[in-house]
Every structure is written in structure tokens, then in C-alpha cells.
Amino acid sequence: MAAVFVDYTRPFDSVDHGCIAKGLLPFGVGKHLVAWIAGFLKGRTAKVRVNKVLSEDVGLTCGVPQGSDLGPLLFIVTVDSLSKRLNCVPELQHGFFADDLTVVRTSAALSEIRKTIQKGSDCITNWSGECYMEVSAEKPEYTLFGARETNLPSLKVGESVLKEERAPKLLGLTMQPHKGLSKHVLSMKAQASTRLLQLRAVASPEWGPDRERLRAFYLALVQAKMCYGVAPSLFDTSLSDRERLERVQAQAAHIVPTIPKGASREDALREAQLKPINEVAHRRVLEYYLRLKAKGPVHQEVADSIFPPEHPIHVRLAKVQRLYSIDDGPEKPHDVRVLEWARRVHFNTTTPGVLKADAPEKDKKVHTMRRVQRSSEFDYQLWADGSVVLDVS
Numbered sequence: 558m559a560a561v562f563v564d565y566t567r568p569f570d571s572v573d574h575g576c577i578a579k580g581l582l583p584f585g586v587g588k589h590l591v592a593w594i595a596g597f598l599k600g601r602t603a604k605v606r607v608n609k610v611l612s613e614d615v616g617l618t619c620g621v622p623q624g625s626d627l628g629p630l631l632f633i634v635t636v637d638s639l640s641k642r643l644n645c646v647p648e649l650q651h652g653f654f655a656d657d658l659t660v661v662r663t664s665a666a667l668s669e670i671r672k673t674i675q676k677g678s679d680c681i682t683n684w685s686g687e688c689y690m691e692v693s694a695e696k697p698e699y700t701l702f703g704a705r706e707t708n709l710p711s712l713k714v715g716e717s718v719l720k721e722e723r724a725p726k727l728l729g730l731t732m733q734p735h736k737g738l739s740k741h742v743l744s745m746k747a748q749a750s751t752r753l754l755q756l757r758a759v760a761s762p763e764w765g766p767d768r769e770r771l772r773a774f775y776l777a778l779v780q781a782k783m784c785y786g787v788a789p790s791l792f793d794t795s796l797s798d799r800e801r802l803e804r805v806q807a808q809a810a811h812i813v814p815t816i817p818k819g820a821s822r823e824d825a826l827r828e829a830q831l832k833p834i835n836e837v838a839h840r841r842v843l844e845y846y847l848r849l850k851a852k853g854p855v856h857q858e859v860a861d862s863i864f865p866p867e868h869p870i871h872v873r874l875a876k877v878q879r880l881y882s883i884d885d886g887p888e889k890p891h892d893v894r895v896l897e898w899a900r901r902v903h904f905n906t907t908t909p910g911v912l913k914a915d916a917p918e919k920d921k922k923v924h925t926m927r928r929v930q931r932s933s934e935f936d937y938q939l940w941a942d943g944s945v946v947l948d949v950s
Contacts, residue, residue, distance in 0.1 A: 558703060559670045561660040562725055563681060563714060564696035568656035569628065570620040572635050574598045576688040577621070580634045594631070598622075619689065629655070639684045649677045654728055674699070675712055682715045698722040702734050730786045738790050742798040745783050749805045752779045753812065762815045771813045772829060779809060780837065787838045792869055799835055806834040839873060846870055 565571075574595065581591050598621065602614040621628035636653060643651045643660070648669075650661040658681070662673045685692055697714045700722050712719040724740050725732050731741040756774060759765050766774075783802050803822075810825035811818055826833065832840075849860035864870050916924075 558661065558663045559674060559699055559701050560725070561674055561678070561699045561712075561714075561719060562696065562722070562727065563658040563660065564693045565656045565658075565685075566691045566693045568690060569623050569632055571690055572621060572632055573619050573689045576638075577631050577635050580638050581631075583638075584634065594627075597627070598631075632656075635688065639681065642680050642684060643677055646673065646676050646680060649673050651677070657728070659727060670701075671712065678712060678714045678719075682713075685715065692717055698725065700725045700732070700734060702732075703736075728786070730790065736793065737798070738794050739798055741790070742794065742801055745785075746801050746805055749779050749783055749802075752782075753805065753808055756809070757812050760812050760815050765815075768814050768829070772831070775809045775813060775831075779805070780834070783834060784838055784841055787841055791838050791842055802834045806831060839870075842870055843873055843877070846874070 577598065578591050578595050581594065582588075586594075601617040601622065603617055604614060605612040621631050623629075632655075633653075636656075636658075639658075640651065640653065643649060648662060648664070650663075652659050652661075660674065660677045660681075662670045662677075664670050664673070681692070684690075692715050694717050697717045698720045699712065723734060730738075731744055732738070733740050752775075756771060756779070760771055765771075783805065807822045807825060810822070810829040810831050811820065813829040813831070814825075816825060816828055820828075846860055846864050849856045849863075
């Protein structure tokens with residue numbers, strides 16, 4: 558399989574007004590409304606300001622106004638004509654995200670891949686010339702997935718020669734030629750570790766933010782980053798890569814409630830009110846699938862193509878449906894382990910500048926009992942030597 562990544566230079570500023578008007582007609586937009594939109598686009602001017610000096614007005618003969626609701630919509634309408642042309646190339650698939658275009662050809666024969674990709678490239682070149690759009694000279698690149706030979710010579714988009722990229726980045730997701738997402742996971746782990754250093758620097762039970770604020774910081778700026786793009790990539794991620802992300806989650810579980818590093822991962826997650834990252838990812842994939850299914854026939858087809866019947870998400874969905882369908886009557890025996898898992902642990906953490914590690918046990922006990930009084934909802938006390946004492950207060 559080969560993928561070609563194409564990007565345009567200043568696309569929103571260079572799209573032709575005539576192409577916009579022409580693109581509106583196939584959608585059934587009335588001529589009077591097309592004329593109104595043309596009037597909305599024409600006659601615009603811009604100025605350049607350097608310090609306190611303003612330039613003269615410069616007329617804008619192309620482009621759509623950015624920052625408006627109508628501008629991006631008009632751009633999408635225009636590139637739809639390119640999408641229709643690419644659909645006419647046999648065996649060629651493509652996808653748009655704003656101005657980022659990805660073209661894909663799946664085949665075991667490199668000659669077929671080369672032929673189809675070049676047809677698609679010629680189509681892009683011709684359309685770009687008609688609409689006065691310029692392909693970025695730095696961006697056009699290709700990647701061969703799952704192939705030993707990675708050379709596709711003499712492929713061009715316009716005057717730009719396609720360059721090979723072994724680790725392309727598409728919408729923030731770093732891919733690699735062979736199965737797996739190790740490079741993406743390592744990148745996410747590095748970024749998450751930087752955020753955790755910031756979180757650790759302000760975490761203190763005495764003078765720092767409360768644990769709810771720390772938890773909100775982690776969920777918004779760390780966990781959300783790790784779960785980005787998880788729907789299509791989760792089940793292509795190896796167990797070792799998932800474990801790398803679990804370690805990041807475990808570090809956060811120790812930082813948020815400020816508990817010792819030696820505490821078990823399970824207790825730390827319960828104390829921080831966090832789920833394992835694998836559980837969070839599975840839930841997000843399931844939510845994504847159900848939202849697609851609820852949006853109508855077109856989105857249902859997309860959901861079925863992303864998650865075919867043999868996809869593991871269907872097993873998880875069946876499990877959830879089965880749990881919700883069970884009659885939870887008084888005669889149903891409950892698993893007693895649920896009570897044990899529901900217990901939360903109170904950790905005797907040492908506060909910097911207040912209680913030193915070599916302080917007498919008497920001082921440690923006094924310090925711990927003060928924290929117990931502030932956190933009376935916990936069931937256990939965990940002492941520095943590892944012993945656990947039932948909190949009877």
C-alpha cells in the first residue's frame with residue numbers, strides 16, 4: 558500500500574472566486590444566492606501594519622475570509638470538485654482534512670501502485686492549475702507501507718518530485734511503514750513526561766493545588782494527548798507500547814494524590830480516581846463507534862468500514878449490552894470482591910519542609926493522624942514501613 562501526502566501553499570488565501578461560484582452550482586445553490594456570495598467575496602481589501610505605519614489598501618482578488626463561518630465552507634465546496642475527479646481514477650482512494658489531501662493505492666504490485674498514483678497526481682496538478690492553487694514544494698511525499706522495496710522513482714505532483722518519508726505525520730498521528738505505532742507512542746510518552754514534570758513541580762498536599770485541580774490538569778493536558786487518535790490506532794498498538802502509556806498513567810496516579818512511588822499501581826489509580834489507560838482508550842473507541850452509528854446512514858457506513866464485524870470493539874459492545882440487560886434482583890448473588898475493590902487507601906505521604914524522612918515514629922504518627930482527620934472518608938492508613946492499619950476514626 559502506498560500513501561501520498563499533498564499540502565497546498567496558503568490555500569485559503571489563493572482559491573479562485575470563479576471556482577468557488579462554479580463549485581456551488583452542482584449543489585443546487587440558486588443563482589441569486591451564488592451572486593450574493595460572489596458579491597460577499599469581491600471588493601475586499603487588506604492593509605499591512607509595521608509598528609505604527611499602515612500600508613495602502615491592497616485589493617484581494619482571490620481567497621476566502623478566514624475567521625468567518627462561510628469561508629471554510631466555501632473552500633470545502635471548491636475542493637469537492639477535485640474529490641469528484643479523484644473518484645474517477647480506478648482503485649484510487651483519497652481523503653481531505655481542510656487543505657491536507659491524502660491519496661492511497663492498495664496493491665501488491667509496485668508497477669500498479671506507480672501507475673495509479675501518477676494518474677491521481679496528474680489529476681491534482683490539472684485541477685490546481687485551473688483553480689490557481691499551488692502545491693507546496695516541501696510537502697508532497699509518499700510512504701510505502703508493508704513493502705521491502707520503498708522506491709517509487711519519477712513520481713511528480715506538478716513540478717514537485719515526490720519524496721519518500723519513512724515516518725509520515727498525518728493530523729498529529731505519526732505512522733510507520735510496518736505494523737505498529739511505536740514511534741507515535743514514544744512521541745506521546747515524551748510529550749506526556751514533560752507535562753508530568755510540570756505537574757510534579759506544583760504538587761504538594763500542603764501548599765499546592767488540591768487533587769481535583771491536579772487531576773483536571775492531567776486529564777486535559779496529558780491523558781487527552783495520549784488518547785488522541787485512539788479510535789483508529791488502539792488495536793494496531795502492541796502490548797509493549799500500551800504498557801509504556803500505562804506507566805505514564807501510573808506516574809500521574811502517584812503525583813495527583815501525592816503518594817509514595819512504592820505504592821502499587823492499582824492502589825494509586827484508585828486513590829487518584831483514574832482508570833487504566835487501556836480502559837480509557839477502549840471506552841473512547843466504543844463511544845466513537847456508537848456516535849457514528851447514531852448520526853445517520855452515511856456515518857453508519859463509515860462506522861462499518863472502520864469497525865468491521867470481526868473488530869474487537871463488537872465483543873466489548875456485546876459485553877456492555879449483556880451487563881445492562883442482567884436483572885439485578887435481590888435474589889441475584891453479588892460478588893463479594895466488589896467491596897474489597899471499593900476500599901480506598903490513605904497514604905502517609907511526607908510533606909517537604911514539614912516532616913523529614915528520618916523523623917521519629919511518634920512525629921510521623923502525629924502527622925499522619927492530622928491528615929486522617931482531614932480525610933476521614935478513607936478506610937486505611939499506609940505507614941512508611943509498608944504496614945497497613947485500619948482507620949477506626
